[in-house]
Amino acid sequence: MNARKHWFAIREDLSGQRSWLLGLCSFLLPLGIWSLVSYTPWIWHPMVHISDPGGVAYFQKDMLVEREIFNKENAFMREEGKSEARGKPANPIYLPAPHQVVQAFITAFQTAPIRRNDPWLHQSILHSITVIFYGFTLSAIFGVPLGIICGTFAFFTRIIEPFVDFIRYMPAPAFGALMVAFLGIADAPKVAIIFIGTFFQMVLVVSNTTRLLDKSLLEAAQTLGATSKKLIFHVIVPGILPNLYRDMRILLGWAWTYLIVAELIGASSGISWFINQQAKYRNYDNVFAAIVMIGIIGLTTDQILRFIGHYLFPWERRN
Amino acid sequence: MDNLNLPSYLEQEPDVKARFEKIRQRPVVLEVQHLGKIFPGADGDIVALHDILFNIHRREFICVIGASGCGKSTLIRILAGLDYPTSGQVLLDNQEVKGPSPDRGMVFQGYTLFPWLTIKKNIMFGLKMTNHGYNYAEEQALQWIDLVGLSNFANAYPHELSGGMKQRVAIARALANRPRILLMDEPFGALDAQTRSQMQAYLLQIWRNVNITILFITHDLDEAVYLADRIVVLGAHPGHIQEIIEVSVPRPRNPDQFLTPQFLATKKRLEELIHPPEKNRHEDLPMIRLTQLGDEVI
Ligand SMILES: Nc1ncnc2c1ncn2[C@@H]1O[C@H](COP(=O)(O)OP(=O)(O)OP(=O)(O)O)[C@@H](O)[C@H]1O
Ligand SMILES: [Mg+2]
Numbered sequence: 001m002n003a004r005k006h007w008f009a010i011r012e013d014l015s016g017q018r019s020w021l022l023g024l025c026s027f028l029l030p031l032g033i034w035s036l037v038s039y040t041p042w043i044w045h046p047m048v049h050i051s052d053p054g055g056v057a058y059f060q061k062d063m064l065v066e067r068e069i070f071n072k073e074n075a076f077m078r079e080e081g082k083s084e085a086r087g088k089p090a091n092p093i094y095l096p097a098p099h100q101v102v103q104a105f106i107t108a109f110q111t112a113p114i115r116r117n118d119p120w121l122h123q124s125i126l127h128s129i130t131v132i133f134y135g136f137t138l139s140a141i142f143g144v145p146l147g148i149i150c151g152t153f154a155f156f157t158r159i160i161e162p163f164v165d166f167i168r169y170m171p172a173p174a175f176g177a178l179m180v181a182f183l184g185i186a187d188a189p190k191v192a193i194i195f196i197g198t199f200f201q202m203v204l205v206v207s208n209t210t211r212l213l214d215k216s217l218l219e220a221a222q223t224l225g226a227t228s229k230k231l232i233f234h235v236i237v238p239g240i241l242p243n244l245y246r247d248m249r250i251l252l253g254w255a256w257t258y259l260i261v262a263e264l265i266g267a268s269s270g271i272s273w274f275i276n277q278q279a280k281y282r283n284y285d286n287v288f289a290a291i292v293m294i295g296i297i298g299l300t301t302d303q304i305l306r307f308i309g310h311y312l313f314p315w316e317r318r319n
Numbered sequence: 320m321d322n323l324n325l326p327s328y329l330e331q332e333p334d335v336k337a338r339f340e341k342i343r344q345r346p347v348v349l350e351v352q353h354l355g356k357i358f359p360g361a362d363g364d365i366v367a368l369h370d371i372l373f374n375i376h377r378r379e380f381i382c383v384i385g386a387s388g389c390g391k392s393t394l395i396r397i398l399a400g401l402d403y404p405t406s407g408q409v410l411l412d413n414q415e416v417k418g419p420s421p422d423r424g425m426v427f428q429g430y431t432l433f434p435w436l437t438i439k440k441n442i443m444f445g446l447k448m449t450n451h452g453y454n455y456a457e458e459q460a461l462q463w464i465d466l467v468g469l470s471n472f473a474n475a476y477p478h479e480l481s482g483g484m485k486q487r488v489a490i491a492r493a494l495a496n497r498p499r500i501l502l503m504d505e506p507f508g509a510l511d512a513q514t515r516s517q518m519q520a521y522l523l524q525i526w527r528n529v530n531i532t533i534l535f536i537t538h539d540l541d542e543a544v545y546l547a548d549r550i551v552v553l554g555a556h557p558g559h560i561q562e563i564i565e566v567s568v569p570r571p572r573n574p575d576q577f578l579t580p581q582f583l584a585t586k587k588r589l590e591e592l593i594h595p596p597e598k599n600r601h602e603d604l605p606m607i608r609l610t611q612l613g614d615e616v617i
Pocket of ligand 2: 391392393
């Protein structure tokens with residue numbers, strides 16, 4: 001064996017074992033910090049969870065009060081000679097502990113909605129996924145070909161990209177009100193927001209990816225008899241496919257960002273509706289559970305897509 | 320080399336002379352007529368090529384040699400139809416060249432294999448582009464793969480191959496289309512010395528077994544003399560023809576000929592043309608002293 005590579009070698013791959021370990025740490029580390037803040041009484045914990053209100057008239061059992069107020073009231077009680085309030089250090093309600101979120105995660109799926117007509121959590125999630133699916137698919141159906149055309153012909157770069165660039169700078173949610181006016185309050189405006197949010201970026205990203213294809217491949221193909229149309233379908237498209245696929249994975253992530261806004265316009269729905277609703281009831285553990293859920297869905301889809309990509313593009317496999 | 324008593328590079332043995340006589344009888348495949356190329360640049364136009372004039376006969380092996388930047392790539396790109404001349408024209412079988420076409424195959428210095436296609440599919444590419452059926456294309460491709468000795472790699476992807484193997488595939492890919500002429504722009508420039516000489520021997524073998532005319536660009540003098548029937552020597556600024564040399568080394572060529580008088584004489588002539596003596600390369604360069612060590616260590 002040659003000398004062991006150290007952990008911080010510039011642009012060197014780490015061994016599979018180390019990669020796995022670091023991947024695990026990338027989740028365990030934040031979880032560790034969260035647990036530390038949640039379970040160690042002397043770290044942060046700016047509140048006190050009252051277990052016995054003692055002589056303080058307005059304290060109640062299970063109430064959360066700020067530590068300063070708690071100390072002040074107790075000092076006051078001591079002077080008065082009354083019984084002091086007792087309680088444990090606690091974090092604010094908006095920072096539930098990991099185990100609470102895990103519990104909420106499980107119960108959220110099993111708990112019926114508070115109002116009878118409201119959807120269950122899994123229904124909300126399914127609804128969100130549907131909106132993303134339609135928005136992103138529509139966007140890809142038009143955005144990918146247009147991007148390829150822009151990246152291939154300078155004519156279309158010049159005539160399309162400046163305007164696309166202009167719209168791209170307008171935040172997609174700004175179109176919310178307009179979309180409701182055009183498309184009503186059901187799912188159509190939400191799909192439209194996802195479309196607007198991803199389409200214009202997609203045209204530019206795909207066009208750029210297309211331009212990055214090595215020109216000498218096109219020249220080689222031409223000397224082998226490829227005409228314009230064949231160049232596009234036999235060289236440009238297959239040539240950019242792996243990068244295009246990677247672009248789509250990144251843009252799909254953006255679609256989730258726009259979803260959160262999209263779901264709040266018109267009749268609010270889906271997972272963001274669930275989050276807002278739970279926040280209103282101050283069920284912050286449920287809020288965290290839903291946010292984590294979005295992360296899990298995103299990460300899982302991306303990993304599945306990556307796995308599929310590995311098989312779709314065998315020539316991209318190195319080592 | 321200078322103090323060796325070499326014959327003139329122009330001296331040809333009878334059979335070599337007879338061979339050139341025969342070549343001249345053959346029909347002309349490619350005519351390069353007063354070719355000029357000017358690139359408009361920010362600080363004035365760059366004349367890349369000026370009045371390039373030569374013919375290539377059927378099954379001839381022509382090398383083009385010249386210093387870096389003298390317009391070799393520009394010339395071959397115009398011949399391939401990938402670039403346009405600003406004056407003059409190129410005729411292939413008396414037809415003016417007006418763009419890339421499969422009748423002029425090209426092998427580039429960078430390996431321009433399609434990474435998403437297997438070796439077999441890469442070689443089939445040209446045949447598919449020229450509307451041949453799949454079965455015919457596959458059959459042809461397998462033959463070419465055999466010819467370049469890569470039968471075990473038919474279903475491998477280009478990234479699994481070494482540089483020399485990739486260039487063999489590139490040659491097979493260009494030849495599968497049965498071009499009239501094969502254009503090669505420093506195809507072995509990126510290979511190590513050993514692979515390079517293997518590839519040269521390989522190319523000569525292919526050239527003997529396949530009915531093909533070759534125009535080969537290089538800046539390696541040995542390579543040019545070893546491969547070529549005639550060598551077109553380009554000079555720089557602007558790119559122009561200095562001389563067209565008939566190589567007097569007899570065929571078939573083999574690496575043992577590298578030290579024969581004819582080989583050395585031709586090489587010496589090339590050396591003179593490409594590195595003219597008036598430039599005096601051996602004069603000391605003005606240089607700052609960067610070491611404390613005295614001259615006694617050198
Ligand atoms: N597209 C271009 N635009 C402007 N100038 C160019 C262009 N292509 C080549 N040139 C110029 O033309 C001259 C010849 O270039 P060329 O690439 O043909 O040289 P070369 O002989 O192939 O060099 P090398 O041995 O380094 O490959 C150079 O001075 C170069 O700067
Ligand atoms: Mg060059």
